Amino acid sequence: VRNIILFLLLLSWYWGAITFGNIAHFVTACAVGEWWFTGEASEQYSLGSSIKRAFTTNFGTICFGSLFEALIKAARSVADDKRQKSILSCIFVCILRILEKVIGYLNEWAFIFAALTGQGFVQASRSFIDLFKQRGWTVIINDTLVGTTLMLISRGIGFISAAAAGLIMYLLISDPLEKLAPIIIIVFISFLIGVLMSSIITTILTSCVRTVVVCFALNPAALGATHPDYLKKLTEVWHKVYAQEFANSGYAKQFVEPMV
Structure with missing residues (x-):
């Protein structure tokens, strides 16, 4: 009973903290979207509109995605108390730590995609993964420093x-x-x-x-x-550092490979 109560208390605390953190993450992504896009496309990313979306139409998406991370964090915190009692507990804690990092990392990208496209959490996660696989950007994400x-x-x-x-x-x-x-x-x-x-x-x-x-x-x-100057700089660096990914991305036909 004690562990169940502790788990529920930790879950409520983690869920609230992670949700508000992801709301800030969502609004930040919208701010960048307003800077990136033009005309009517950028209006939905304005500060007022993004805050409204974060607390209304996309609030369920943010809460749903945050719940998974909160569940893992709460379970890991409860399991930490018992990890010294057996080897299985230590293994279980290690697995939870790995899941915590993986889910937290994927959530950050999924919420960005949801902020820019307005999709739900599950659909945004799938669309994000499919898009980056098609563009060959998996290596770029893994190599980010x-x-x-x-x-x-x-x-x-x-x-x-x-x-x-x-x-x-x-x-x-x-x-x-x-x-x-x-x-x-x-x-x-x-x-x-x-x-x-x-x-x-x-x-x-x-x-x-x-x-x-x-x-x-x-x-x-x-x-x-x-911002054409920024596009030129990004394209030049992309081609210089990830020439193969640039060639396979599907953008090579849109942008002539820059002279490096």
Whole structure:
């Protein structure tokens, strides 16, 4: 009974937190869509329209997709308490951790596709996977280093915040060696605050980058109408780094292979 109550409490907390996080992710994707597309196509991605969609027509989609991730997280949290009791518990926790990462990763892409197309969660997930398979973009997604780069930036900001706090405390306190423990605590708290604040920004940037990838797969010509210079740069880099994927993508006929 205790585990069931704990599971339900964790499920409600995770579901709410993940849902609101995905709402922000959804609105960010719509903002990029407004920048990418033109005319009437971009009107549905305006800030007011995207917030309205996130809390009305697409709210069920966001909640439904968030529920899967919340279930895995809650089950993993409950299983963590028992993983030291048996080998099977450890294996079960490892499986849940893998599922948690996979579902969370796929959800992010599916919600972007849902934001741009208005499809439901299941349909958006299938359409997204089919589109990227057809375009040969699976390798590009697997090779993306954006998440790792932004994570390093976030950690770097945390260390800078900690160093700044430590330096300030060292200068303000007359005898810092005698009060080393409070300084260490303040440095640690400053590190956490720096990482937390920077993570908010890096999360938004990650959503923007992934939305650009999806928009490019959906309709690269739309970027040519709104921002032709950016389309040229993206096409040049794509051809340079992923020449084979560019040739197999189906876009080679639309865009002449740039001279590199």
